[in-house]
Amino acid sequence: MTMPIALKGATIHPVIEQQGGFFKVKDFFPTLSKELLDESRSWMEPTFFDRDGGVMLCIQSFVIKTSHHNILIDSCVGNHKERATRPFWNMLNSDRFEKGLAALGLTVNDIDYVMCTHLHGDHVGWNTRLENGRWVPTFPKARYVMADRELAHWMQREKENPASCPWITDSVLPVVAAKREQVVKSDFTFNEQVQLVPTPGHTIDHFSVLVGHKGNDAFITGDMIHSPLQGKYPELGMMADYDSAQAGQSRRKIFDRFCEEPTIMCASHFPAPSTGRVRRWNDGYKFVAVER
Numbered sequence: 669m670t671m672p673i674a675l676k677g678a679t680i681h682p683v684i685e686q687q688g689g690f691f692k693v694k695d696f697f698p699t700l701s702k703e704l705l706d707e708s709r710s711w712m713e714p715t716f717f718d719r720d721g722g723v724m725l726c727i728q729s730f731v732i733k734t735s736h737h738n739i740l741i742d743s744c745v746g747n748h749k750e751r752a753t754r755p756f757w758n759m760l761n762s763d764r765f766e767k768g769l770a771a772l773g774l775t776v777n778d779i780d781y782v783m784c785t786h787l788h789g790d791h792v793g794w795n796t797r798l799e800n801g802r803w804v805p806t807f808p809k810a811r812y813v814m815a816d817r818e819l820a821h822w823m824q825r826e827k828e829n830p831a832s833c834p835w836i837t838d839s840v841l842p843v844v845a846a847k848r849e850q851v852v853k854s855d856f857t858f859n860e861q862v863q864l865v866p867t868p869g870h871t872i873d874h875f876s877v878l879v880g881h882k883g884n885d886a887f888i889t890g891d892m893i894h895s896p897l898q899g900k901y902p903e904l905g906m907m908a909d910y911d912s913a914q915a916g917q918s919r920r921k922i923f924d925r926f927c928e929e930p931t932i933m934c935a936s937h938f939p940a941p942s943t944g945r946v947r948r949w950n951d952g953y954k955f956v957a958v959e960r
């Protein structure tokens with residue numbers, strides 16, 4: 669099991685569902701030039717680009733345990749979900765996620781909050797599970813925290829073109845129907861230890877999650893970054909961005925803020941252990957390993 673991050677009064681535990689080179693580099697980063705790709709191979713391969721030209725991605729949640737709450741950040745792909753355009757996520761039937769929770773001594777009944785950094789299919793899947801042919805909230809006691817403009821955007825899109833976002837139909841709307849959603853602004857202060865930080869661009873109202881206190885904290889990125897390549901080149905967009913220019917601005921703003929801090933970045937899609945401290949690297953940023 670991956671090591672937890674221990675902060676004063678809180679621990680952060682990764683729960684991994686999958687890891688692999690799901691997308692080809694050129695598809696994933698459509699504007700990446702051949703020159704930049706070739707130049708990056710020396711430090712990106714084989715950890716972050718695999719030998720078949722795939723971008724290595726981890727699909728994971730993070731559980732924040734505090735003395736008051738168990739908070740799940742994002743909920744991976746989920747089981748039995750029809751994802752016609754993503755063969756590696758289509759009709760998944762895996763016990764890895766639930767086993768990961770169990771390894772932390774948790775069941776679905778122990779999660780108090782699910783925070784959705786954004787509403788893409790690889791972040792909301794375990795929001796729901798199939799019960800007698802119906803999608804019901806997986807975490808029966810949890811409130812599901814979502815940003816207001818993010819939820820409105822996707823509900824509207826689902827209404828207009830449900831085939832374009834089946835994960836909204838099966839993994840978000842049933843949570844709303846069950847009245848389990850808690851709609852917030854993307855800069856919502858949850859409590860003195862947990863703060864949402866707006867990081868728009870990848871989606872319209874994406875947020876990241878800052879945990880702990882200054883000098884002893886961790887920052888769960890969600891999808892404000894997908895690969896260390898977007899640290900070195902913050903303006904590099906990825907295929908599913910809502911607004912790549914804005915996503916680049918979000919990366920610069922966040923990395924500027926933390927590049928001289930001890931803050932541990934939990935980069936959700938980086939291959940495990942997915943953690944590092946951000947530091948300047950010429951005109952961009954790199955991630956240095958955290959010794960624990």
Ligand SMILES: [Zn+2]
Pocket residue numbers: 788790791891937
């Ligand atoms: Zn994602």
